[in-house]
Amino acid sequence: MMRRWFWVLCVVLSLHVVLAGRAFGQQTDPKLWEEIQALKRGQEEIRRQLLEIKQLIQACAAAAPAAPDxxxxxxxxxxxxxxxxxxxxxxxxxxxxxxxxxxxxxxxxxxxxxxxxxxxxxxxxxxxxxxxxxxxxxxxxxxxxxxxxxxxxxxxxxxxxxxxxxxxxxxxxxxxxxxxxxxxxxxxxxxxxxxxxxxxxxxxxxxxxxxxxxxxxxxxxxxxxxxxxxxxxxxxxxxxxxxxxxxxxxxxxxxxxxxxx
CATH class of the missing domain: 3.40.30.10 (Glutaredoxin)
Known part of the structure; x- marks a missing residue:
């Protein structure tokens, strides 16, 4: 009996989380939402720049002159x-x-x-x-x-x-x-x-x-x-x-x- 009520409680809580998430998405302030999206775009730009830096370092290492004989x-x-x-x-x-x-x-x-x-x-x-x-x-x-x-x-x-x-x-x-x-x-x-x-x-x-x-x-x-x-x-x-x-x-x-x- 207790076990059945445990599973019922889990289902109810799961539904609550899903509904709350949807409500947040629907009720979020547009300005806050735009700021969140801007942060995401900034993260993507940082990743892109880091990749370029990594590629530049690799290219410089490959182009480094060999030690003299x-x-x-x-x-x-x-x-x-x-x-x-x-x-x-x-x-x-x-x-x-x-x-x-x-x-x-x-x-x-x-x-x-x-x-x-x-x-x-x-x-x-x-x-x-x-x-x-x-x-x-x-x-x-x-x-x-x-x-x-x-x-x-x-x-x-x-x-x-x-x-x-x-x-x-x-x-x-x-x-x-x-x-x-x-x-x-x-x-x-x-x-x-x-x-x-x-x-x-x-x-x-x-x-x-x-x-x-x-x-x-x-x-x-x-x-x-x-x-x-x-x-x-x-x-x-x-x-x-x-x-x-x-x-x-x-x-x-x-x-x-x-x-x-």
Missing amino acids: IRIIPVDLGNHPTKGDSTAKLTLIEFSDYQCPYCGRHVRDTNPLLRKEYVETGKLRYVFFDMPLESIHKSAFKAAEATRCAGDQGKYWEMHERLFTNQQALEPWSAHARALGLDTARFDACMNTGRFAGAIRADMATAQMLGINSTPTFLVAVRDSGDPNKVKGLSLIRGAQPFATFKMEIDKALAANGADK
């Missing part, structure tokens, strides 16, 4: 200061920024291990290319100039190490010059005239050509058979990776190029 791009080492045997078959080029904290970490934690195992044993030539990220590191370009100007007096690597050790106190530049015993008048003249600005810009252009856009980035390269002062890339190591990552890439490159003895 570092294996076929010769890199001219020019007059860059180097460490290690100049005849080493393998070269490691570091693209770096004197204000970059990750670059500083690499110099402090990983570079000494690389020097000991590969550079000092004649397996690897190490070269530094300047890549100051000017948009976020306002002193990085002048820091690169400072190392070049110090190099003009035979103290490139000393200034290099000093600036990375003092990343939070890069300026005044003349203070570092005095600490290294440089001719400060000559150093200041070099800094003020921008003598090495063009060479630094050339390093930055090389990085762009190789598709390098962050620091530190390292190019593992092999000596060009046609020109001992040029190298061709084998692989890129991006970021301040641990020594184990460098060891894996370098050992693989040494073995592949018959230079692992």
Whole structure:
């Protein structure tokens, strides 16, 4: 008996909902009804625009240029200061920024291990290319100039190490010059005239050509058979990776190029 009344009640309630809905549709204020319809049209327009944006993003991704092939791009080492045997078959080029904290970490934690195992044993030539990220590191370009100007007096690597050790106190530049015993008048003249600005810009252009856009980035390269002062890339190591990552890439490159003895 109770069950029958339960079903009767359900039917009555259902009819009430249907009739109420019809009544709402018939009695709704025309202005409110138009606003509801406008909202629906707005939703459809938003959906259409989102679809167009999605299609545009997909088209841009498809049209994005492919990463450059570092294996076929010769890199001219020019007059860059180097460490290690100049005849080493393998070269490691570091693209770096004197204000970059990750670059500083690499110099402090990983570079000494690389020097000991590969550079000092004649397996690897190490070269530094300047890549100051000017948009976020306002002193990085002048820091690169400072190392070049110090190099003009035979103290490139000393200034290099000093600036990375003092990343939070890069300026005044003349203070570092005095600490290294440089001719400060000559150093200041070099800094003020921008003598090495063009060479630094050339390093930055090389990085762009190789598709390098962050620091530190390292190019593992092999000596060009046609020109001992040029190298061709084998692989890129991006970021301040641990020594184990460098060891894996370098050992693989040494073995592949018959230079692992």
